[in-house]
């Protein structure tokens with residue numbers, strides 16, 4: 251039976267709330283409105299307003315309150331409506347959540363989970379469409395996850411809540427309606443939030459990606475396969491700390507790499523990955539690494555301009571072909 | 577100090593038939609937008625102002641042409657009455673190159689700096705510090721204009737509201753803070769988001785004068801905002817206006833409206849700003865049904881022309897994707913980005 255990414259996230263929330271009285275969900279319109287992207291729909295009726303807590307429009311305040319509640323022994327899950335709005339809470343995430351353990355010489359723990367929506371593709375224009383995951387992946391003290399499959403949407407929350415430190419989970423807006431069969435329970439329960447995953451094995455190049463670009467990379471791999479080109483697809487899953495072993499192992503198999511990242515190329519996670527590959531396995535490469543990223547422009551509203559700004563399947567295919575001189 | 581520009585407000589701003597005509601223009605334009613959204617011509621988020629027209633109409637009539645305006649994503653009416661042509665608004669919603677933001681912004685980001693309209697801002701509370709800064713610039717340059725900043729009551733929970741109110745009062749900046757209190761921020765009712773629901777009390781805590789008006793009554797809005805704006809202009813100090821209103825439609829096109837009763841919406845609709853004002857004018861002998869129909873038909877003609885314009889307008893070429901990320905100076909400095 252197929253489930254949607256959204257339903258998988260909701261099921262994970264429901265289970266966490268049912269199993270641990272310390273867990274509660276808070277954020278803008280998570281309750282009565284039913285969740286902006288309907289992830290928390292129905293949970294208010296089931297768990298009540300104390301545990302499905304609607305907040306005022308106060309990102310700095312309620313994310314900071316989540317930090318404090320975690321410090322005080324709870325296991326809060328804070329939802330931020332859209333990554334652009336998380337910038338209003340950046341201070342509490344970067345200057346408090348990520349630092350408290352270290353600054354206190356190990357006395358404080360902030361077992362907080364922050365979920366937020368990221369990414370473009372719905373013509374929501376510049377203030378609702380950016381991919382800033384890399385900013386958070388820059389910060390020591392937090393773990394950054396990007397579930398790109400239904401299984402990860404279902405499986406990542408429990409280990410994130412069990413993590414003694416803050417974890418940010420990025421849900422790409424384009425994935426909510428993704429449907430897939432959930433693997434057997436044993437498999438998704440074994441969700442490891444430290445490893446990347448090989449989503450497709452191949453021999454001629456490695457496509458390294460995460461989040462909303464995974465379906466595009468998989469489609470590019472299909473199209474390339476139809477022309478006889480066999481590529482591997484690596485889903486990073488964990489943006490901090492990066493699973494460098496899985497990346498290096500793939501590069502050593504295929505000797506060519508294309509990183510696909512919805513962030514802007516300059517200062518991107520894609521840049522970090524290429525740098526790590528250069529440090530760890532430069533002499534395994536048969537060609538200079540390539541990056542397919544968003545154009546260096548705020549995301550425009552008009553449909554064709556938005557599409558032109560974002561990484562697309564055709565560009566991934568072209569990058570691989572150029573690399574292979576075909 | 578620069579000499580004060582003469583006020584160039586259009587003749588007879590606030591004149592009853594013009595107030596009515598402008599409310600009708602907003603209403604008919606937005607009804608068309610909803611239809612075009614259904615047809616896939618307009619995409620992204622679309623936040624309709626239907627039910628709240630008296631606020632922007634009364635307020636815009638009360639402002640002078642040189643005054644600055646900062647608004648939110650629910651800004652179609654404000655843009656229109658600031659003088660942005662309906663053609664350019666409609667083309668923007670279509671994402672066309674002839675749109676008032678060249679198709680880059682869409683419904684939430686209408687801009688027209690030539691008319692001192694500093695945009696639709698889709699970050700709740702995001703416009704308030706901008707307004708304080710625009711007013712600071714005017715103060716430093718000896719300009720005596722007012723910066724009117726529109727925002728919903730939901731924004732009052734944001735830090736940006738409190739920081740901007742304090743700055744404006746502390747530095748005596750000519751900002752008119754216009755809070756359109758429609759009682760809901762998406763699905764969150766005011767009483768569930770504010771410990772103090774008397775919004776004017778908040779202004780008082782910053783030592784700022786406040787005004788309150790029935791936002792369903794266009795005359796009341798016009799008179800109140802006129803008084804408030806004049807006070808700001810004369811004193812150079814900020815003021816706060818609360819306009820009590822209600823949105824008849826969903827928050828955006830994605831909202832299933834689980835959080836409020838149909839009966840509540842119907843109750844508010846009985847106070848709809850257009851029909852209550854036209855009934856009032858008829859009772860006063862200032863309007864006949866024929867004149868009403870003529871005003872409505874004129875609005876419809878303008879809407880139809882705007883849609884035709886938007887349909888015919890060109891798409892921006894993809895080759896221009898990287899345009900306007902930086903100004904010409906970046907090119908002058910060697911051109912590498």
Ligand SMILES: Cc1ncc(C[n+]2csc(CCOP(=O)(O)OP(=O)(O)O)c2C)c(N)n1
Nearest residue numbers: 335650698699700728729730731760761762
């Ligand atoms: C900083 C920020 N947080 C959340 C949102 C999502 N959001 C958009 S509009 C809105 C409700 C705002 O309500 P209000 O200020 O009362 O204005 P109204 O929509 O009622 O006109 C919310 C929560 C946003 N755009 N920006």
Ligand SMILES: [Mg+2]
Nearest residue numbers: 728729760761
């Ligand atoms: Mg509101």
